[in-house]
Amino acid sequence: MTLEPVPDTFEKSEDEKRRHLKALFLKGFVDGKLITKMLVDGGAAVNIMPHAMLCKLGKSNEDLTKTD
Numbered sequence: 001m002t003l004e005p006v007p008d009t010f011e012k013s014e015d016e017k018r019r020h021l022k023a024l025f026l027k028g029f030v031d032g033k034l035i036t037k038m039l040v041d042g043g044a045a046v047n048i049m050p051h052a053m054l055c056k057l058g059k060s061n062e063d064l065t066k067t068d
Contacts, residue, residue: 005028005029013044024039024040025038025040031057031058033056033057035053
């Protein structure tokens with residue numbers, strides 16, 4: 001049994017019945033806090049986190065990095 005985080009890759013199914021993409025939610029830890037619904041989207045150009053989740057992690061707007 002592995003207790004350390006392990007990177008993984010999910011291959012797109014070639015099966016015609018399963019060609020649609022569904023959201024994949026996993027459980028995981030961020031800064032030592034359990035997050036029960038993390039959305040996995042390796043192709044996203046922008047990652048979005050709800051403000052409520054930012055607060056749950058004990059962070060504030062000052063912890064965010066501004067981008068263009």
